[in-house]
Amino acid sequence: MGKAFLESDHPMRKVVLGKVVVNMAVGESGERLANAAKVLEQITGQRPSFRRAKKTIKEFGIRRGENIACIVTLRGDRALSFLKKALEAVDYTISRDSIDKYGNFAFGVKEHIHLPGVKYDPEIGIFGFDVIVSLERPGYRIMRRRRKRAKIPEKHRVTKEEAIRFIEKILGARVV
Numbered sequence: 256m257g258k259a260f261l262e263s264d265h266p267m268r269k270v271v272l273g274k275v276v277v278n279m280a281v282g283e284s285g286e287r288l289a290n291a292a293k294v295l296e297q298i299t300g301q302r303p304s305f306r307r308a309k310k311t312i313k314e315f316g317i318r319r320g321e322n323i324a325c326i327v328t329l330r331g332d333r334a335l336s337f338l339k340k341a342l343e344a345v346d347y348t349i350s351r352d353s354i355d356k357y358g359n360f361a362f363g364v365k366e367h368i369h370l371p372g373v374k375y376d377p378e379i380g381i382f383g384f385d386v387i388v389s390l391e392r393p394g395y396r397i398m399r400r401r402r403k404r405a406k407i408p409e410k411h412r413v414t415k416e417e418a419i420r421f422i423e424k425i426l427g428a429r430v431v
Contacts (some may be wrong), residue, residue: 266393270358270413270421273332273391277341278378279303280324282315290379292325294367298335299327337424341386344369347428351419354430358390358413360422390418 281288295303303325311319344364354360390413397405
């Protein structure tokens with residue numbers, strides 16, 4: 256469970272950072288995807304897993320089952336520190352339209368070299384990536400556990416307004 260949260264009267268009503276997913280879709284396998292995985296590991300500090308194409312698209316030269324993207328899921332302190340770096344790359348602004356009704360939000364970074372402390376390497380190239388953030392409350396585990404799995408009631412879900420407050424107060428970003 257994430258460390259950052261909004262203050263609340265009840266401990267089960269606190270909004271916490273569940274996870275941050277960083278997705279780098281290249282659209283082809285080979286050396287370019289290997290370079291993207293290297294960049295993703297460098298900026299997140301975690302080894303990425305690869306995602307396969309769901310169907311064949313001849314126009315793009317993609318075959319079904321071919322690796323075309325890499326992804327990393329960050330949790331806890333590592334997620335919070337990466338999220339602050341990624342927000343710096345987009346000038347601490349998030350569009351109101353990129354927040355869904357359950358408190359999740361996403362934004363894209365056009366070039367990985369916009370992150371603080373990352374240098375350009377001409378051998379690797381430049382890659383863009385997407386950052387998907389999931390906000391939750393304590394107790395969300397019942398939705399994912401193996402035994403006695405249950406649904407999260409509507410009143411316990413994170414709302415869009417609570418997500419906006421979390422973004423502005425904890426992350427220090429503007430929602431426009």
